Structure formats: structure tokens, C-alpha cells
Amino acid sequence: MxxxxxxxxxxxxxxxxxxxxxxxxxxYPITPQSSVVEYLSDLVHNGSIASTLVATESEHSAMSxxxxxxxxxxxxxxxxxxxxxxxxxxxxxxxxxMRLPMVMALVTREMISPCTVWGGQQDxxxxxxxxxxxLYAENNQEIMDMIIQGYLLSEHKDVxxxxxxxxxxxYLSHLVERVDIPEQSKVDAFLxxxxxxxxxxxxxxxMAVDSLTSGEVLMRYRMSHLEAMQKTxxxxxxxxxxxxxxxxxxxxxxxxxxxxxxAEFVILTIGAMTGTARDAVDYCRDxxxxxxxxxxxxTRPFPQQRLIKAxxxxxxxxxxxxxxxxxxxxxxxxxxxxxxxxxxxSGLSHFSAIGGLGGADISLNHMISVIDTLQASLNTPxxxxxxxxxxx
Amino acid sequence: MNYIQxxxxxxxxxxxxMSACQGCGAELILRRVLQLAGQNTIVCVPPGCxxxxxxxxxxxxxxxxxxxxxxxxxxxxxxxxxxxxxxxRKGRGDVNIVCVAGDGATADGxxxxxxxxxxxxxxxxxxxYDNEGYMNxxxxxxxxxxxxxxxxxxxxxxxxxxxxxxxKYLPLIMSMHNLSYCATASPSHMADMVAKIEKGLxxxxxxFAYIHMFSPxxxxxLYDIDQGIQxxxxxxxxxxxxxxxxxxxxxxxxxxxxxxxxxxxxxxxxGKFRDLSEQDLAAIQSMVDDRYEKxxxxxxxxxxxx
Amino acid sequence: xxxxxxxxxxxxxxxxxxxxxxxxxxxxxxxxxTCVECGICLSYCPVNSIIFNDENKYEITYNYCKGCGxxxxxxxxxxxxxxxxxxxxxx
Ligand code: SF4
Ligand code: SF4
Numbered sequence: 001m002x003x004x005x006x007x008x009x010x011x012x013x014x015x016x017x018x019x020x021x022x023x024x025x026x027x028y029p030i031t032p033q034s035s036v037v038e039y040l041s042d043l044v045h046n047g048s049i050a051s052t053l054v055a056t057e058s059e060h061s062a063m064s065x066x067x068x069x070x071x072x073x074x075x076x077x078x079x080x081x082x083x084x085x086x087x088x089x090x091x092x093x094x095x096x097x098m099r100l101p102m103v104m105a106l107v108t109r110e111m112i113s114p115c116t117v118w119g120g121q122q123d124x125x126x127x128x129x130x131x132x133x134x135l136y137a138e139n140n141q142e143i144m145d146m147i148i149q150g151y152l153l154s155e156h157k158d159v160x161x162x163x164x165x166x167x168x169x170x171y172l173s174h175l176v177e178r179v180d181i182p183e184q185s186k187v188d189a190f191l192x193x194x195x196x197x198x199x200x201x202x203x204x205x206x207m208a209v210d211s212l213t214s215g216e217v218l219m220r221y222r223m224s225h226l227e228a229m230q231k232t233x234x235x236x237x238x239x240x241x242x243x244x245x246x247x248x249x250x251x252x253x254x255x256x257x258x259x260x261x262x263a264e265f266v267i268l269t270i271g272a273m274t275g276t277a278r279d280a281v282d283y284c285r286d287x288x289x290x291x292x293x294x295x296x297x298x299t300r301p302f303p304q305q306r307l308i309k310a311x312x313x314x315x316x317x318x319x320x321x322x323x324x325x326x327x328x329x330x331x332x333x334x335x336x337x338x339x340x341x342x343x344x345x346s347g348l349s350h351f352s353a354i355g356g357l358g359g360a361d362i363s364l365n366h367m368i369s370v371i372d373t374l375q376a377s378l379n380t381p382x383x384x385x386x387x388x389x390x391x392x
Numbered sequence: 393m394n395y396i397q398x399x400x401x402x403x404x405x406x407x408x409x410m411s412a413c414q415g416c417g418a419e420l421i422l423r424r425v426l427q428l429a430g431q432n433t434i435v436c437v438p439p440g441c442x443x444x445x446x447x448x449x450x451x452x453x454x455x456x457x458x459x460x461x462x463x464x465x466x467x468x469x470x471x472x473x474x475x476x477x478x479x480x481r482k483g484r485g486d487v488n489i490v491c492v493a494g495d496g497a498t499a500d501g502x503x504x505x506x507x508x509x510x511x512x513x514x515x516x517x518x519x520x521y522d523n524e525g526y527m528n529x530x531x532x533x534x535x536x537x538x539x540x541x542x543x544x545x546x547x548x549x550x551x552x553x554x555x556x557x558x559x560k561y562l563p564l565i566m567s568m569h570n571l572s573y574c575a576t577a578s579p580s581h582m583a584d585m586v587a588k589i590e591k592g593l594x595x596x597x598x599x600f601a602y603i604h605m606f607s608p609x610x611x612x613x614l615y616d617i618d619q620g621i622q623x624x625x626x627x628x629x630x631x632x633x634x635x636x637x638x639x640x641x642x643x644x645x646x647x648x649x650x651x652x653x654x655x656x657x658x659x660x661x662x663g664k665f666r667d668l669s670e671q672d673l674a675a676i677q678s679m680v681d682d683r684y685e686k687x688x689x690x691x692x693x694x695x696x697x698x
Numbered sequence: 699x700x701x702x703x704x705x706x707x708x709x710x711x712x713x714x715x716x717x718x719x720x721x722x723x724x725x726x727x728x729x730x731x732t733c734v735e736c737g738i739c740l741s742y743c744p745v746n747s748i749i750f751n752d753e754n755k756y757e758i759t760y761n762y763c764k765g766c767g768x769x770x771x772x773x774x775x776x777x778x779x780x781x782x783x784x785x786x787x788x789x
Contacts, residue, residue: 395741396736396737396738396740396741397737399737399740399741400737400740400749400750401750404746407713407714407715407716408715408718408745408746408761408762409715409716409717409718409719409762410716410718411716411718412744414721414764414765414766415744415764415766415767415768416744417744419744419745420742420743420744423744423745423746427746446714446716448709449709449714450709450714451709452702452708452709452710452711453709453711453712453713453714454709454710454711454712454713454714455709455713455714456713457713579742582741582742617766617767617768618766618767618768618770618771618780619771620744620766620768621742621768621771621772622771
């Protein structure tokens with residue numbers, strides 16, 4: 001066991017990054033991410049880590065610098081939120097389509113307008129089809145652990161994709177929890193030095209990177225990217241096991257099931273709200289309601305098979321989200337979950353619940369209301385109205 | 393070795409057959425820069441005439457014998473910052489980190505990242521070939537397009553004719569980033585251009601080096617394809633494109649223009665200036681005179697390269 | 699689908715070369731009677747089609763020359779003339 005410390009989610013992310021020995025850290029400040037990079041800047045300026053720090057003039061350039069780093073064979077780290085991510089989108093997309101590994105802490109935050117700087121998951125959800133692996137942490141320990149795991153996954157020869165470790169702005173980024181810090185030597189053993197060389201800018205091995213490409217050839221790159229994304233579903237489970245063997249903590253891979261075995265119906269959650277949902281499930285169980293919880297840890301790749309299994313034999317589900325899907329009048333992961341279980345959907349009662357936008361709270365009562373509403377609708381299968389978790 | 397001896401022995405690392413137009417100034421610039429940079433070089437060519445000319449390759453083939461990448465229009469300098477930082481980390485600071493970018497990728501969409509990298513003094517040689525517009529997408533205006541120019545977004549209309557604004561003078565803006573080296577160059581003055589590329593490469597090992605190059609474009613500017621060097625020469629002789637450099641924070645005119653020709657003489661065979669009004673012509677002349685005076689005041693000495 | 703792994707879009711299978719000689723309507727021809735071997739033409743050729751050959755002479759090659767005529771305009775001795783391409787053969 002390593003050292004135990006109380007720290008914020010942002011510090012946990014920074015420590016996780018530092019333990020992963022990135023060659024270059026490049027970033028631009030934005031709320032609620034800023035303290036991640038401030039912490040790392042201290043470490044670099046005090047000589048505690050050997051990384052190079054590039055304080056860029058924008059998030060667009062932060063991602064671009066790191067693209068240069070990765071295409072020269074380096075390990076890269078950054079962190080951002082919301083508008084920073086939106087500004088970064090152009091090189092963000094190219095990072096994944098160049099199949100360059102890196103880890104980025106995405107401290108999730110609502111998108112404007114109206115003007116807001118508080119929590120939500122709309123930023124991360126809005127870029128779900130940009131070719132990145134996206135995973136969500138529930139607590140500060142998981143943030144630190146997943147940044148370390150993220151590098152192993154990202155640089156895996158069958159994966160070779162950048163990874164977003166998403167966690168809730170303010171709810172995790174600024175709140176202090178107990179964290180068990182892995183020992184550097186153990187992290188070094190778990191995470192070897194960079195070895196990817198499928199693409200490299202080096203005069204000793206000249207090649208064109210991103211030559212102009214015809215549609216027929218481009219489609220092969222996309223096919224391969226999509227195949228690798230599917231392959232990632234296996235690799236992430238292996239990485240989870242490997243991490244467990246090294247550090248004694250296990251997260252369940254793409255999803256975590258909580259009190260699901262004998263459950264009649266389940267609620268699905270993403271990120272920090274899961275803690276409240278666990279309490280709600282426990283409370284309702286105490287009152288005789290057979291409800292379970294699925295924590296969606298990875299959204300890209302989407303764990304379709306695991307969800308089919310987890311939802312087999314259940315009578316209904318509700319997906320609780322801190323983001324919206326404009327075309328569907330629901331949350332985005334609700335759409336994907338119903339799509340994943342489309343073969344058995346007709347027998348299920350299901351709906352989308354939306355809350356926590358712009359930093360609003362998702363309370364225990366909200367969680368209980370979702371469970372109650374779902375339970376009340378179990379006898380009439382089909383989609384129910386979207387439930388907005390606003391103040392009663 | 394004089395500059396011609398240098399050029400005749402320096403290997404060309406770019407594909408011999410690229411799709412730049414006949415008489416293209418940018419092709420000349422690209423080949424000269426990379427001939428002088430040599431094999432131990434990583435180059436970025438962002439979208440633009442050169443990025444689209446096949447020099448980054450096609451499908452599984454490459455357009456160069458050195459590593460080449462087409463970054464985004466908007467991020468060349470920051471992308472290369474990352475490459476450069478990694479080469480410093482690897483202890484291979486001898487590798488030339490170079491880009492050859494158009495004025496759109498430099499002065500407009502890419503300006504933020506360029507300014508950021510320059511301010512951070514990243515070890516890069518940044519070459520801008522300024523052909524005064526977005527030529528690869530069909531000759532649209534850019535911020536370096538001259539007043540009165542016809543472009544496809546500043547056409548000759550019954551109400552408005554040509555570009556309504558003066559050009560942005562980027563090289564001086566760049567020099568104020570406390571660069572290691574900053575210069576202007578014109579292919580007409582090849583000895584000067586070769587000397588500046590060599591200096592730029594050397595200075596890029598210390599920090600950010602920037603060279604703004606005049607890049608005549610027969611297709612967008614509408615002049616005869618054999619006239620590119622003549623036009624570039626007149627640009628210098630008219631002070632439309634003054635040649636200077638900044639090294640160790642000292643400015644120096646590298647072509648002392650004792651008897652400038654008029655702007656009217658410079659523009660007369662260039663189609664994009666076909667319908668320049670008298671007022672426009674006077675405004676350009678006055679801007680050019682004013683700029684030249686400022687540059688002369690900045691310069692400590694008039695010591696020419698040729 | 700071939701055995702190729704389509705991971706990152708990279709080009710490393712030889713040089714991509716266009717047949718730019720086919721664009722030429724006029725070819726530059728050098729008159730060695732008047733040429734003073736100054737090399738100015740070489741310095742200005744955008745295509746690098748003018749070489750300094752084994753006999754230490756400047757020589758125009760035609761595999762990629764686009765026929766722009768810059769060399770002819772810039773030669774201080776007017777030793778290069780642009781001659782209309784006659785047939786289908788591009789040298
Ligand atoms: S005609 Fe143009 S391309 Fe051909 S040799 Fe002369 S300058 Fe070069
Ligand atoms: S420029 Fe003219 S004189 Fe000089 S080498 Fe070329 S052909 Fe000969």
C-alpha cells in the first residue's frame with residue numbers, strides 16, 4: 001500500500017499524471033480544471049518530476065503541442081473542460097484519427113449558453129464521436145487510478161488511441177477525499193516506457209504523416225479505428241485485472257454492477273452521481289424495492305454486450321445523465337443504452353432522467369424519485385416521458 | 393562557397409514532380425529552404441498551395457525524402473513546438489524543425505498558435521511564403537492581400553472594387569515577439585535569401601526564427617508565368633517588399649534602396665491590380681513609403697547582402 | 699482487404715511523383731555558345747530542372763521542367779530560348 005492522503009480530484013489527477021511520467025505536459029487554464037496544471041507546474045518548477053511543461057496560449061495549441069509530442073514518440077498529458085475542449089476540437093479529433101496515444105483529464109462542465117462555469121457532462125458527451133476512449137470516474141481514487149490505467153490502455157498495441165479520463169467538475173475536482181497513492185516503483189512496473197512507433201516523425205525513419213488520402217484508403221483507416229475501438233472492450237478489462245493484481249483495486253471494467261443480481265429493474269449512472277445513487281439503492285432496498293445500479297464507466301467504446309447481460313431478465317431501466325441529446329429529447333446515453341438492448345426493449349419499461357446541468361445538485365430524493373417512477377411504470381413496457389430532476 | 397555553388401550541390405529532398413503551378417514562387421521557396429535544411433530535418437507544410445501540391449504524399453506514398461506532416465491550417469507552430477520539445481528531450485537538438493506555410497496559415501487562422509510559439513521562443517524555423525491570399529482554395533483575400541487587389545472574395549463589383557483594406561505587415565509584428573531571428577526575403581534576391589535561410593536554420597537551434605518571403609503567384613495575381621522573379625525584384629525595388637533582418641535584437645536593412653521605383657511601376661503588369669484607382673495607388677504608395685521610413689529608423693546600418 | 703495495418707495514415711512506400719513535364723507547351727533550350735556558366739538559371743528554376751552536370755556545365759533536364767520560362771527571362775546572357783514543343787514526345 002502506498003501513502004494515504006486527503007486531496008481534491010484535481011490533485012488526484014495531477015498526481016496520477018505525475019506518476020505516469022509524461023514527457024510533456026501542455027495546458028491552458030480553465031475552470032474547473034486549472035488546479036490540475038497548477039499542481040503539475042509546481043512539480044516541474046521544483047524539479048520533482050522530469051517532464052517538460054508547455055504553457056500554451058490556448059487549448060487549441062495545448063492539444064497541438066501534444067500531438068507533436070506524441071508524433072515524436074513522447075508521452076503526453078493535458079487537462080481541460082467545457083469551452084476549452086470545444087476550442088480544442090480541431091486537433092482533438094485529429095489526435096485520435098492519427099491514432100496517437102495520450103491521456104487527458106476532462107474535468108466535465110456544462111457548455112454555454114447561458115453563461116455558466118459549473119458542472120455537467122455536456123462537454124464530454126458532445127465529443128463522444130471523435131474517436132477517443134472516454135471513461136468516467138466516480139471518486140478521487142478512481143481518477144488517479146484511471147489516469148495511470150489510461151496510459152497503459154492508450155499505448156496498448158491493439159488500442160493506440162487517446163483516452164479521456166472524465167470526472168465531474170467541482171463535485172470531484174474541488175472536493176477532498178481520501179486517496180491511496182500508488183508507489184512510483186509499482187507504477188513504473190505497471191506502466192513501461194513508451195514503445196509505440198506506428199507513426200513517427202524522425203529523419204532516421206522518414207515518412208509522410210497524413211499524406212493526402214483517397215476515400216477508398218481513408219475508409220480503411222476508419223474501419224481499423226472502429227475495429228480497435230471494439231478490441232478495446234477486451235483490453236480495458238485486461239488492464240483492470242492487471243491493475244488489480246498490482247494495486248489491489250478493481251473497478252469492474254466497462255461497467256460496474258451494484259446490487260444487480262436479483263434486481264427487478266436498474267438505474268444507470270455516470271460519474272460522481274453514482275455515490276448518491278448507491279445510497280438511494282440501499283435505501284430503497286431497505287424498503288423492499290428490488291432495484292440495482294449500473295455505473296457506466298466507459299462510454300467509448302460503448303459496452304453493449306456487458307449491458308445486454310446486465311439487463312437480461314430485468315423489467316426496466318432509467319439512465320440518469322448530466323447532459324442532453326437535442327435530437328431525442330433525452331440524455332445521450334439513454335439513446336445508446338436502449339439501442340444496445342434493442343432486441344429485448346419491447347418488454348422493458350424505460351426512460352431518460354436529466355439533472356445536474358450547470359452545477360445543479362442531483363439529490364438523494366431525485367434518485368429515489370427516479371427509482372419510484374420506474375417502479376410504478378414496470379407493468380406497462382415502453383418508453384416513458386423524460387424525467388427532469390429539478391428542484392421540487 | 394557562393395550561393396550558386398551551395399545550391400547546385402545541395403540535394404533536393406522534395407519530389408521532383410509536384411503540382412504547384414508553372415512558375416510558382418512557393419515551389420521555388422520550398423525547394424530552396426529544404427535544400428539548405430537537408431536530410432536531418434522534420435518539416436510541416438500546412439494546408440495551402442504547397443500542402444495541396446502533393447509534397448506530403450498521396451495515400452501510401454510520401455512527397456519527400458524527409459519526414460513531412462501536414463498539420464492543421466491553424467496549428468503549425470504549436471504542433472512543431474511539441475515535436476521540437478521532444479527532440480530537445482531526446483538530446484537531438486541538431487534536427488532542423490521547419491515549416492513552410494502560406495500567409496493564411498501564418499497571418500490569419502494560424503496566427504494565434506504562431507504568436508504563442510514565438511513568444512515561448514520554441515526552437516523552430518518558421519517560413520511564411522506570402523502570396524497574399526488563399527490561393528489553394530481559389531484566390532480569396534487574406535490579411536496580407538494588398539489594398540485594391542482583385543481576389544475571388546474581393547471581386548471587381550459595381551459598388552466595391554477589390555480589397556478595401558491595407559495589408560497587415562506581419563514580419564515586423566513577428567519581430568516584436570523577441571525572436572531569435574526575424575527576416576524578410578525575396579526569391580529575386582537569391583543570395584540574400586540563401587544567407588537568411590542559413591541564418592534562420594542556425595538561429596532555430598537557439599529559439600524561434602521567422603522568415604517572411606515574398607511569393608509571386610502567376611495564377612492568382614494574373615501575370616505571365618515567366619515573370620515571377622521580375623515581379624519579386626520590382627517588389628523589392630519599389631520598397632513594396634523591403635528586405636531586412638533582425639538578429640540579436642538589431643534591425644538591419646539588407647537591401648539599401650537608393651532609388652526606389654514607383655508602386656505604379658510595380659503593379660503595372662499584375663492583373664490583380666488591373667483596376668486600381670488613383671486613390672488606391674496613392675494610398676499604397678504612401679503606406680509603402682511610411683513603412684520603409686519606419687524600417688530605416690529601426691535599422692542600425694545599411695549593410696547589404698548583395 | 700490487404701495485410702496492411704491501417705493504423706495511422708502514413709506514406710512510406712516510395713516517392714509520389716507527378717509527370718509535370720507533360721504540362722509544358724514550350725521547352726527551354728540553352729545556347730552553349732553564349733552561356734557563361736554563371737548558374738543564375740539554376741538558382742531561379744522552381745522545379746530544380748537545371749543541374750550542374752558531371753562536366754561542370756549547367757544543363758537543362760526535361761523530365762519535370764514545367765516550361766515556365768523563368769530561366770529564359772532571368773538568364774543575363776539571354777542564352778535560353780523557349781521553343782514550342784513539337785510533338786507528343788516530352789523528352
Ligand atoms: S522553364 Fe521553368 S521549370 Fe523549366 S527549366 Fe526553366 S525555370 Fe525550370
Ligand atoms: S543563366 Fe544563362 S548564362 Fe547563366 S548558366 Fe544559365 S544559361 Fe548560362
